[in-house]
Amino acid sequence: TQLLEQSPQFLSIQEGENLTVYCNSSSVFSSLQWYRQEPGEGPVLLVTVVTGGEVKKLKRLTFQFGDARKDSSLHITAAQPGDTGLYLCAGASGNQFYFGTGTSLTVIP
Amino acid sequence: DTEVTQTPKHLVMGMTNKKSLKCEQHMGHRAMYWYKQKAKKPPELMFVYSYEKLSINESVPSRFSPECPNSSLLNLHLHALQPEDSALYLCASSLRVLNTIYFGEGSWLTVV
Numbered sequence: 730t731q732l733l734e735q736s737p738q739f740l741s742i743q744e745g746e747n748l749t750v751y752c753n754s755s756s757v758f759s760s761l762q763w764y765r766q767e768p769g770e771g772p773v774l775l776v777t778v779v780t781g782g783e784v785k786k787l788k789r790l791t792f793q794f795g796d797a798r799k800d801s802s803l804h805i806t807a808a809q810p811g812d813t814g815l816y817l818c819a820g821a822s823g824n825q826f827y828f829g830t831g832t833s834l835t836v837i838p
Numbered sequence: 839d840t841e842v843t844q845t846p847k848h849l850v851m852g853m854t855n856k857k858s859l860k861c862e863q864h865m866g867h868r869a870m871y872w873y874k875q876k877a878k879k880p881p882e883l884m885f886v887y888s889y890e891k892l893s894i895n896e897s898v899p900s901r902f903s904p905e906c907p908n909s910s911l912l913n914l915h916l917h918a919l920q921p922e923d924s925a926l927y928l929c930a931s932s933l934r935v936l937n938t939i940y941f942g943e944g945s946w947l948t949v950v
Contacts, residue, residue, distance in 0.1 A: 762938055771842075771928050771941035772881070817880055821936040828880035 861929030
């Protein structure tokens with residue numbers, strides 16, 4: 730059972746386009762993290778969101794935590810080839826830590 | 839830059855070999871983890887150590903044997919692996935269990 734569902738699973742876009750990745754659950758999370766992973770490397774933490782309704786910006790990336798703390802989104806503006814990678818949401822619910830199903834993003838120059 | 843260091847970065851081993859993966863962190867974290875990851879899939883939890891004690895073993899075959907010598911070090915001993923065990927093995931740590939997890943760069947394991 731996957732507690733955190735991400736959509737889309739795969740995304741291929743042209744450089745300069747905008748995109749949004751969604752991370753949804755029916756459970757409440759105390760916080761959610763977003764990671765980016767490049768091929769052959771470990772996941773790198775991008776952000777942690779902890780408050781319902783919170784919005785955090787990291788250059789061209791905007792992260793939002795849902796009001797009910799059950800979902801989150803990642804919006805990338807003007808995507809660049811360097812944004813290519815596997816994006817993972819993750820968080821703790823109850824007494825376990827869960828990873829999302831992953832979104833593989835390819836940005837074509 | 840990751841503050842979780844894994845060695846080796848690449849390992850090729852035969853099915854009868856014995857090898858070890860090593861992990862080190864100096865962030866004062868008291869929870870350390872081993873994950874297994876296949877291409878473009880999320881990491882799968884293998885083991886969790888909390889305060890140097892094994893707290894979670896996710897039904898991992900006995901050919902994988904974890905060891906936590908102290909609060910900064912975590913090893914994964916490998917013996918009699920199968921080709922399907924080939925994957926990226928990730929070490930991670932967090933301040934406490936269920937806190938934000940920080941990953942190392944991973945060890946690519948190929949079993950031949």
